[in-house]
Amino acid sequence: MTTPNILLLKEKAKNHSDPYETYFTELKFNCMFVPVLEHCLTHLEDLQSMLNNTSEDYAGMVVTSKRAVDALSQVWPSLDTTAKQRWIERPVFTVGPSTGIMVRELGLRSVGETSGCAQRLGQEIIQQLQDVRQQKPVRLLFLVGDKRRDELPAMMKNASIVMDEILVYETQLRKDLEDAIQDTITTLSPPNWVVVFSPSGSKALDILYHTLQKKKYSKPRIAAIGQTTSKHLKDRGYEVDAVAEKPDAYYLREAVLRSMDKGFDRRW
Structure with missing residues (x-):
C-alpha cells in the first residue's frame, strides 16, 4: 500500500518533537506542515x-x-x-x-x-x-x-x-500562503489527508483545493481538530471525514484511524 501523505495546516513545533508528527509517523504517514497564520x-x-x-x-x-x-x-x-x-x-x-x-x-x-x-x-x-x-x-x-x-x-x-x-x-493569514501551499505540493507530494486546526484554515483549504484540481491530483480527505472547526468547514461546503474529540495529537490520530476504511482519496 502506498504511504499516505498528511498535510497539517499548522506550524511544526520548534522547541520539542511535534506530537502530531510523532503520532502520524507511527502510522507510516508522511507528515507535511504549512503554517496558515502569522x-x-x-x-x-x-x-x-x-x-x-x-x-x-x-x-x-x-x-x-x-x-x-x-x-x-x-x-x-x-x-x-x-x-x-x-x-x-x-x-x-x-x-x-x-x-x-x-x-x-x-x-x-x-x-x-x-x-x-x-x-x-x-x-x-x-x-x-x-x-x-x-x-x-x-x-x-x-x-x-x-x-x-x-x-x-x-x-x-x-x-x-x-x-x-x-x-x-x-x-x-500569511501573505505568502498560496506560494507556501504550492511549493509544498510541488517539492513534496500531494496530500491524501489535510488537517485543519482553526476556522481560519478553511481559507488555506480553498487554496489547496484549487491547486490540486488545477494539477489534476486527487481530492484529499479532511480532518478537523474540533467541533468548532468542523462546523465552520461544513458550513462552507466541505465534507469533514474525521473530527478529534479533544484538540490534541492523540485524539486526532484516533479520529483519522476510525476513518481509514474510507480509503485515502475521493473524487472531485
Missing part, C-alpha cells in the same frame, strides 16, 4: 507592567494559546523577583498539552491542559477556585489574541469570576 505580539510593555504591579490582585492567569505563552515568555525574564514568585504560586489555566509544556518550561504551574475545550476549561477553573471564591471575589488575568471567542469569559461571568483581558497578539 502572529504579531503586541502590548508587551503593558503585559510586563501588569504582571509586575498587579500580581496580588489575581488568583491566577489564563493562557489558551501558544502565542499567548510566547508573549508571556518575552516578558518573564525581566519581571521582578517578587512578582515572579507570586505568579509561580498561582495556577496558570491552559488548554492543550503543547501550551501546558510551554507554561511549565517557564517554571509556572499549568492547570487544565487536558480539558480540551473552553467549556471544560471553564468548569476546571470554577472547581479549582471554589474555595477561594467563598472567601473573596476572584480575578483572573486573561492573555488573549484579537480573535478570541466569548465562551470562556461568559462562563466566568456567570460564576462571578472577573477576567481582566490584555491583548498580547494579533493574527492574520
Whole structure:
C-alpha cells in the first residue's frame, strides 16, 4: 500500500518533537506542515507592567494559546523577583498539552491542559477556585489574541469570576500562503489527508483545493481538530471525514484511524 501523505495546516513545533508528527509517523504517514497564520505580539510593555504591579490582585492567569505563552515568555525574564514568585504560586489555566509544556518550561504551574475545550476549561477553573471564591471575589488575568471567542469569559461571568483581558497578539493569514501551499505540493507530494486546526484554515483549504484540481491530483480527505472547526468547514461546503474529540495529537490520530476504511482519496 502506498504511504499516505498528511498535510497539517499548522506550524511544526520548534522547541520539542511535534506530537502530531510523532503520532502520524507511527502510522507510516508522511507528515507535511504549512503554517496558515502569522502572529504579531503586541502590548508587551503593558503585559510586563501588569504582571509586575498587579500580581496580588489575581488568583491566577489564563493562557489558551501558544502565542499567548510566547508573549508571556518575552516578558518573564525581566519581571521582578517578587512578582515572579507570586505568579509561580498561582495556577496558570491552559488548554492543550503543547501550551501546558510551554507554561511549565517557564517554571509556572499549568492547570487544565487536558480539558480540551473552553467549556471544560471553564468548569476546571470554577472547581479549582471554589474555595477561594467563598472567601473573596476572584480575578483572573486573561492573555488573549484579537480573535478570541466569548465562551470562556461568559462562563466566568456567570460564576462571578472577573477576567481582566490584555491583548498580547494579533493574527492574520500569511501573505505568502498560496506560494507556501504550492511549493509544498510541488517539492513534496500531494496530500491524501489535510488537517485543519482553526476556522481560519478553511481559507488555506480553498487554496489547496484549487491547486490540486488545477494539477489534476486527487481530492484529499479532511480532518478537523474540533467541533468548532468542523462546523465552520461544513458550513462552507466541505465534507469533514474525521473530527478529534479533544484538540490534541492523540485524539486526532484516533479520529483519522476510525476513518481509514474510507480509503485515502475521493473524487472531485
